[in-house]
Amino acid sequence: MASISSLGIGSGLDLNGLLDDLQKAEKEKLVPIVERQETQQTKISAYGQLQSALSQFQTAAEALNDSALYESLSTSVGGSAITAAADEEAQPGSYNVTVDTLATRGTLASEGVAAADEAITAADQKLTLNFADGSTQEIDIASGSTLEDIRDTINATEDSGVNATIINDGTNYRLALSSSETGADASIADFSFDGTAPFTADTANTLQSGTDAALTVNGIDITSSTNQVEGAIQGVTLNLQEEGNSTVKVEQNTLKVREAVTGFVNAYNDLKDTISDLTSFNSDTGEAGELVGDSVVRTVESRLRGVLGGVVDGELSILSDIGISQKYDSGLGYSKLEIDEGKLNDAIANNQEALSTFFAGDTEEAGMAGQINTTIEQLLSSNGRVSGAIAGAENSKASLVEQYTRMEQSIEQTMSRYRSQFGQLDGMIAQMNQTSSYLTQQFDALDAQLGRS
Known part of the structure; x- marks a missing residue:
């Protein structure tokens, strides 16, 4: 049989068009697989949103499951004489602070020299710095040093006890020394050279001794070599700013607790909004959320409802005792947590110990926050309902990818068979x-002969 280079040439039929139609029909078999893939991907994304909202709620609950939260203290300062900060050792109290004197640094200048950049030492020698507490510091000065070199050498010497600069008094240049630390004992008192002195200390005119800070806390006299006073009030650091009076109040940090409780309520309500979006159904349009009727969502809601409605041992035993209740919103069509500000304020201001017992308990899982954390941990664990649902959807999607590949291969094999069969058909019709045509020619010739005879 003669080969056909292009389908339809031999038969005159539109076999290519027919093959295209058959291929389109075959590829329709892929559509349901693609749709199921899209459905699984939508579910994976939806479960991911649920997982994220649960994780955020868990984080908010963990913040409340820390007894240190209810023990944290804050300081408030009245007046501008000081600032203050409390640490974990501080105790609640009120303090009157009077700053009489700030701690200052001692200063001293040298006699003047004519130029700052001309050599003034003829040999190597030692510069000895003397301090008010009787201590000394020796610094090696090289031969041929200028006033600038001496300044730089002092500043390059670790633990020299002073900072050096150069001041021009309008006529001469002077080496000016300032104690590195504040306080009377750290004050620079004098200096000298062990050889021929290039200049001397002007103690008569420029020496200003450093002073200790002097203050009173609730009438008790206190001195400090620095303006950062630690230990005068247990667990509180006072930073002296100026002379004058201030008050310091150390009290429980109610703001942190309130922020944590509010964050807990907001995170739960965000979770409820997410669940509502995922399970919504619009009867007018027929549009449905990705997880409408999903058993995993029902499990999540049921587990959390059980924990939030549960009882905790203690003076405060249920959420409503601290001013948190579930309220149905007819506009939304579901319940959300709502805060009774007055009741919560009272619990935070007057009963943080009971609040700590309610949320944090005496063990990690005893309080309300711990129970919520445990529940969500179970839901999100590798063998939990949410993670299991995600894994199941991912496995289904992977299986559908394989199914799609097999179907594509099957369609290609079918189309190859059709092309082969159509080629045979085309050749057969061409031969026919x-x-x-040959028989027609023969009959025409026979008719012509019979007609002549």
Whole structure:
């Protein structure tokens, strides 16, 4: 049989068009698989949103499951004489602070020299710095040093006890020394050279002794070599700013507790909004959320409802005792947590110990926050309902990818078979047409002969 280079040439039929139609029909078999893939991907995304909202609620609950939260203290300062900060050792109290004197640094200048950049030492020698507490510091000065070199050498010496600069008094240049630390004992008192002195200390005119800070806390006299006073009030650091009076109040940090409780309520309500979006159904349009009727969502809601409605041992035993209640919103069509500000304020201001017992308990899982954390941990664990649902959807999607590949291969095999069969058909019809044409010619010739006879 003669080969056909292009389908339809031999038969005159539109076999290519027919093959295209058959291929389109075959590829329709892929559509349900693609749709199921999209459904699984939508579910994976939806479960991911649920997982994220649960994780955020868990984080908010963990913040309340820390007894240190209810023991944290804050300081408030009245007046501008000081600032203050409390640490974990501080105790609640009120203090009157009077700053009489700030701690200052001692200063001293040298006699003047004519130029700052001309050599003034003829040999190597030692510069000895003397301090008010009787201590000394020796610094090696090289031969041929200028006033600038001496300044730089002092500043390059670790633990020299002073900072050096150069001041021009309008006529001469002077080496100016300032104690590195504040306080009377750290004050620079004098200096000298062990050889021929290039200049001397002007103690008569420029020496200003450093002073200790002097203050009173609730009438008790206190001195400090620095303006950062630690230990005068247990667990509180006072930073002296100026002379004058201030008050310091150390009290429980109610703001942190309130922020944590509010964050807990907001995170739960965000979770409820997410669940509502995922399970919504619009009867007018027929549009449905990705997880409408999903058993995993029902499990999540049921587990959390059980914990939030549960009882905790203690003076405060249920959420409503601290001013948190579930309220149905007819506009939304579901319940959300709501805060009774007055009741919560009272619990935070007057009963943080009971609040700590309610949320944090005496063990990690005893309080309300611990129970919520445990529940969500179970839901999100590798063998939990949410993670299991995600894994199941991912496995289904992977299986559908394999199914899609197999179907594509099957379609290609079918189309290859059709092309082969159509090629055979085309050749057969072509041969038949040739035979028909030949017979027609023979019959025409026979008719012509019979007609002549």
